[in-house]
Structure formats: C-alpha cells, structure tokens
Amino acid sequence: MISWPMSVNRLASSWVWSLSLSLWLWVPGPVDLPSVGGSAQTVRQAESPERALERARELIERGRLDEALRLLKALNEREPHLPGLQRTLGVAYYRKADYERAIELLERVRARHPRDYEVIQLLGLSYYALGRVQRAIPLLEKIRDLAPDQVTASYVLGMSYARAGRMDEAVRAFAHMYDVAPHSAASHLLAAKVFLQQQMEDRAEAELRRALALTPRLPMAHFMLGEIDIFKGRVRESIDEFRRELEINPGFWLAYYRLGDAYARLEMFDRAMDNLRRAIWLNASFSGPFILMGKVLLKKGDALLAASMLERGVKMDPNNASGHYLLGQAYQRLGRTKDAQREFAVARKLREEQQE
Template sequence: MLVTVNYRSLLCISLVAAWLPLCMAQTSSAPAAPGPSLSQAQADLHHGKNADAIAVLEKLAAANPAQPGVQHALGLAFYRTGRLPQAKEAFEKAIAQNPKDIESVQLEGLTLFRMGQPKAAIPYLEKAKQWMPTANADASHVLGLCYMNAQQFDDARRAFAAEYDLPPDSAAAHLILAQMLMLSNLTDQGAAEAQKALALQPGLPMAHFLIGEVDLFKSQVDEAVQQLQAEQKINPTYPPVYSRLGDAYFRIGKYDQAEQALLKSLALSTSSTGPFILMGKVLLRKQDPETAAMYLRHAEQMDPASFITHTLLGQAYRRMGDEADARKEFEAAEKLQNASRLHLGAIQ
C-alpha cells in the first residue's frame, strides 16, 4: 500500500515539537513570588506594625542569620513591644555582626536598664556617648540614672550636666543631681548635693527648697521652716514654697501662720489640690468648718477621686450638723479606698 505523506502536517508537527520544550523551559524559569524582605519589615516598623515586622524578620533570621540589618531591626521591634529578653539577644547578635552599630549598642544599654540591670547597661551607654556625644537624649538621661544606681554620683552629675548643657562642676550641676536623687527617693544624698550647690552659689534658687522638703519628710520641722523661709526670700513667686511652709506650720500647731502661708500659695496658683486640702485641714483645726468646706468642695471638683478630700469634707459637714451630706462623703471615701485596695491587690 502506498502511503501518502502530508509534508505540511509534518512541518506543523516539527514546529510544535521544537516550540514545546522552549515553552516549558520558559515556564519553569518564571520568577517565583517574592518572599519576605528586610525592606518590607522596615516599612512595617516605620508604620508601627511591629507584630508584622517581627513575623517577617524571624523568617529572614531563620533563613539567613548573618543577613546585615535583620538582627538590629528584630531587636528594635522586640524593644518596642516590651519583649526585652528577646530584644537583648537580638541586639547582642547585631553588635557581634557589626561592633560599630551605634544604635544597637545604645539600645542594648537601654534594654538592660529597662530589665533592671543598670550596672550592666553602663558600658554600652558610655560607648554610645563616646561615639556620638549628641546621641539620643533618653540614653544620656538613662546613663545618669545608671550611675546613680551604682552610687557613682560624680559620674551621674557629669552625665546630667552634659544633658542640660551645664558646666559639670557648677552649682547648677549639683542642683540638677540633687533633684534627680530626690526623684529616685535618695533624699539624704539629694540634700547633700543641694548643700554643695549652696556652698558654690549661696543665692541659688530651689536648693533651700529641696533641703527643706527633706527636712519635712524626716519630720525635722523647725529645720524645714528655716530652709523654706530662706527659699522664700530668694524665690518669692514659687507657690510650693508657701504650701510646704503651710504644711510645716500645721504640723507644729501654728494654724494662723499655716493659713497665711496657704493663702499666699493659692494667690500665686490654684492649679494644685494640695493647698486647698491642707487649708481645709487647717480650718477644721481652727473650728471653722463652713470655710473649710468651701476649700474642700473646690478640691473635690478638681479631683473627685481623692478619698482624703471626701473624708475631710464629711468631717466638715458633720461639724456643721449636716449629717446626710456627711454620710454621702464618708461613703464615697470608703468606696474609693476599697477600689484602691482592690487595684493594689491586683497589681501585687
């Protein structure tokens, strides 16, 4: 049998056979969908999407632990979300990869401080400060706090002086350190620094006030009065001087002087409830519940959550013979106290 060959069909088959492998090769070499990238994670960090950034960065770190920038970004994301042990580990890896990564060094110090390891934080924060004298202000402040915690008070003074652009051995530098010590409940050391400030500059405002506050805290009332009176002469427009004087006079039963001091404080500023409450206490001692109630009602409007104010106002109403309002105030005070106890219990 004669077989007829269709050359046109053979040509088409040949072309298809030649084209098919090429098509398959092109399909197999098509680019895969892009995976997670460092730039994507950095964009997430920039927009506050820390959880998304962590998810991407952990994949990148698992795939290539030595990829530059990944551990730094991962540490930053952990730091922002309060996962401090993980942040510490990530910054350590970032520093091992690049010892000149200033931000990782600084953040490692801040992380250690937040973890309650101020002494361990000092070398990192010192190094960051050496490399960048105008580095992050928070890091400069934390370095001073770390020095304080380590009882390196001279170093702390120099750190705070640099933060506030003060000569390190000046009276003002000693006063700044005194204030920081007071805020850290290191009252005796704070008073000692304030004394050093006064030795260098006898007329320096606020030094006598700080010493007076320490004296008042230690119930050394006569000494407190002397210091506060000295501050009044130097700094006569500072309202807390008069409120502290009012407190001191109240403690030693000099109610008229206490009232006068508190009136001066309130004449200069009515932004704090303290003088109003103290005035109420003074006037109750002076057997003037009506006027006491006026000051205490103002304090209550400013801060309805003060159980002390409600208690004193209840006492004032009771002395005025208003038993119904007295009972309301005492009940409000009791509720606030109970809520405070429950809150403290939950924290503990």
Template sequence: MYRDRAARFALCAAAAAIWTAVAAAQSIEPQPPQPSVPAPTVLADARKLIDSGQPAAAIETLRALDDRADPQVAELLGVGYYHANDAGRAIDTLTPVVQRLEPGSLERREAVQVLGLAHFLAGHLRESIPYLEETRPFLPDDIKLAYALGMAYAQTRQPAKARESFARTFRIRPDSAAAYLLAGEMMNRLELEDLAEAELKQAIRLDPKLPEAHYVLAQIAIFRSRLDEAIELLREELAINPAHAMALYRMGDVYSRRLEWNAAIATLQQSLWINPYFSGPYILLGKAYGRTGQPASAEQMLRRAIEYDPNNKSAHYLLAQLLQQAGRAEEAKGEFAIAERLQGDVK
C-alpha cells in the first residue's frame, strides 16, 4: 500500500511540474478576437484569473457566457476545471471540442496538453498517452514530460517505450545498460516486478559490473521470499561496491528472516559503520541482540533507532517488548502506548 501511495504521489507531482514547464514554454495567451468569440474581454479576464491562481472565479465567469458551445470558451473552461483539480470535468469539457480547435493553434496545443495531464491525474494512463505524445514535439527536451510518459508506458506494460522515455529523462542512450537499469528501478517502484526483472537482467547481460542492478534484483527476490537467491545477488552487488550500506542492511535482513542471528549482527554492524544515520539496521540489531540473549545491547540499538526515527512504530514496539521481559512494566507501558498511537497515525 505504501509503495502504491508513493507511486501515485510521484505521478501527481510529475503532472503538476509538467503543466508549469509547458505553460511557461508556450506562454499561452488568448488568440486575437475572432468574430465567433462572443466576449473576448471575458475570455481575457478568465485567462488572467486562471494564471493568478483563481480557477474557480474563472469557471464562474465562463459559465455565465451565453455561448459555452464556442470551442474557445469550452477550451478555457476545461483548463479552468483542470486548475481547480477537477480532472473529470476537464476531460468531459475538452474532449468534445479539441478537434474543433484550429490545428497548430495555441488553444489546440493547450487543450491536448491538459487532456493528457487530466487523464494522467485521473489514472486513465492509457488514455493519457496519445495526448502526452502529441505534446512531446513542442517540448522535446522536457524531462518531466518524458518521465510522465515513461510512467504511463510502464503501467500500461510497454517496457520498450518506457525505457526510451526514461532514457530521455536521464539523458542516456536507450539501448545502454544504464537505460535498462533505470527502467528496472522505475518498474520496481511501480510494483511491476516481472517487467523490472527482465530489464535488470538485460542490464547485467550488457554490463555484468554495473552497480545497483544486482541490488535491485535482490530487493525483488526478498519481496518474493526467494531468500537464497537474494543472498547471492547481494554478494554480487557487494563484490562490485563493497561500500553499499543498503546492500549490507538487506543482507542482514535476510539473515534475520532465516534466524541466522550471528551472521545478521555482523552484517548489520558493517552497514552501520558505513552509514550510521539510518534506523533500519539498528532495529534489526535490536531484534538480533534480543534473540541472542544480549538485552543491554538490544536496548541500546533500539533507543538509537528511535533517536534517528522517533516515529518508527516497530522500534517502539520491540523496545516495549524488551522492557516488559526485563520487568520494567511502566517503561514498557509507555513504549506500547507510543507504538499504538503511531499505528493509529498510519491508519
């Protein structure tokens, strides 16, 4: 669930950033008044309201016009809905009129752009792609647009197009090992593990010493409970980059899952020597020390984890259990209460 929320947040942030970049690049202004426009002054006023962050007022102004069937009025009304965070009405308003706007006009470009972003934000990824693709020639070097297209392609299971878009985002060749690695990273974030594995394995075929590729494959193996495979992949990553603190942490995690506490302790300590500011290894060390009869060391590790991450529910809960086992009931009660409160915050 957390990964899904993070992915959705990233998509929304990308869409907002694309709008800012595209609008600035196009400097969209109303076209000179045409005879068919019933109230050019009203259109100009509505545009100013949208540009000044008052889309609701712009919508009210445009809805007051008698001829809302006019494509230029409908176009600006759709833009207003988009800026008012009403993607559904933006789509409903712009879809019937986009083909009626003059090809190549700024209004047509804006309508296409907003339709792409509105579908994107509404989760209609497949529908967003043609509009975003039509916008791309106007902004061939815009990395935010390339990123959004890459995310849409990935989630509609078009890995080759996704890889090409991500490569454009990061200014690398789409047939390079680095491009396959980046595509695999992004697809893993989106929980598309099967696509991610294929990309990452091709990255390793192209460059067996490519940093990070084995590590991401190991993350997928851990997620799927293929622990022996994960250990081998992490060893390969550490052979390439022995200072990879997160690879050491993940290896400690695997050892913990296999109840190999001494191996876990050694590996997690190595991770902390490289990066002492991440709470994860401290939590696992607290658990490992507790399971090997070292309560003082366990308490020290868990309190250090809380120092770096005060809102970590697991750290407070494990510390509460440890204190309870030591007969320190009042202290344990306080930690259990914190853990329960944090659990409520998560919900």
C-alpha cells in the first residue's frame, strides 16, 4: 500500500469505501423529525393513502428504512397506483442499498417520467454501485447536463469512465469537478490523485507522466511517482523522485519524511535520520517521522533516544499499534519490563480492534 500523511501506513481506500462515501455524499442523511407516533408498520384504518405515503417518507428521512418498507408494501397492496408510491418504494430500496430492487422500480418510474432528476440520479448510482458502469454512464451524463455544478456527479461519472477504460473522458470529468482546464497538467495530476485513492496505480502513473510532459516542474507530481515507486518495490527509483520533488518544492516536509522512509528501507540509516529530522523541523505535529525515527534508532542500537522519539510519536497518535510495539521494544532493551509489557498489550489490543 502507498503511504499517505495521515498515518505511517496508507489509509484503506478501497473501491467499496469510496463508493459508499460517494453515495453518502449524494443523498441527504436522516433529519431530526418529531416522532410520527403510533405504529409505523401498517396503514392505519382511518388514515388516507396519501397520509400513509407521507408518513413513509418521514420514516425514510429518519433512517427507519425497515419500518418505511413495511408500510409501503402494505400500502402497495391496497393502492398500487397511488401517485408517488412506486417512486418512494424505489428510493427506500436505494437507501437500503438493495440496488436491484431499486432499479426495477425506478426504471418503471423513469419510463413514465423521463425528466425526473432524482430518479435519474438514483438509477445512475444504483447501476454504478452494482458495477454496471456501461448502464450508469448515460444516466450520469444526463445528471451532469442537468446539474453541471454537481461535483459528486462528476466524480461518479469520472470513475465510471475510468472503469470502462475511457480514460480521456475520466480526466475531463475530474477536471470539471475541480474547475481546472480539461487538457492541462493540473487535470492529469488531479486524475492521478483520484486513481491512487482507488488503488489504480498504473493509471495514476500514466497520468502523472502526461502531467509532467506538459509542466516539467509541476509540484506534487514527482512526489506521487515516488509513492508509486515505493508501492511497487522500486525504492531506489523513489529516492530520485522525492529528490526531484524537493528541487521544485523545498519546503514540502512530507517529501523529506518519505525520503527518510526510503533510505531506512535500504538500511541507509544516517541518511534516513537526516531527512526525518528535516521533516520534523518543518512539521513537528505529525507522528510519522517520530515513530520512524524511533525505529531507525532501535536499528542503530540507541534504545534511550528511540524511546524518547516513540513516546512523542504515540502521544500524538495514541492509536498507532506499530508505535506502541516499537516503544515496548525500546523499554524492553532499557530493562523497563513493566512499561514494555504495557506497550505490547496496547499494541496487541489496537491490532485486534483493527482486525474486527
């Protein structure tokens, strides 16, 4: 995994996570409504169908999807042709992440109301969620045309283009999302960033090369190439890329940190420490250089200084299992057995929690 500044290890950013985040960003979350009172699961005898449908919509907005679906199904048995019922059922199934049923209902609604914006967007997202990007693309393109300022539409459309192999169109979609010129170096850099979040390293690398061909001194491009090199095990090549980045952007502390990491991987510990110090002097609020410095110092046999660095690192990042484990090793070498056992226990607990 490529490492990013939020922790020593890369944050998980899988396709599923990104998809879930995209859908959450698109559809408003539950709102704090007053209680609707009484049983929400059945249509009340004295209640009109229209009022029952409104009550179901309130339940959906409150996130009580199972209750809403029971109410809507009961209403569907009594009044299947009630205006808005099939649409509301489709929305409920979408919010429930039952995309197949959502599509079945919403396609029927779209056939009768082809310009219903919400139906189009939910259908596009449902097809996208199921990986059926060829079906999603024309719907998402309609959303883009109807609402050109909708940034989530540009993101989902761009990812759909990318997964369909339509890379130039993906770059244009991301450029639109970030308000940059579609054929500029910035557009390729931004596309590369998105692809890296999706763990599409080869595509990201290609976009970075295109960006540098247009603007050879583009900030961040060489740094990202260095990250890809580390991910692919090309550590020496990563050093060259980080150095190029620092020629362009000498105050970029994260490049010093990753350069120190690369040297540490090659067991060039003195050079690693020099660059980790530079990172710390530019940004003393990030735990990564302190923890990595502690690891390097343990390798060099200086447990006392290692403990000092690691203590500072885990104070900033108390949920860093590796930091606690390394601190336990430092304490163990210093003969502080109880402190070592405490840190090992913390590291073990954190790793168990991360695996759940």
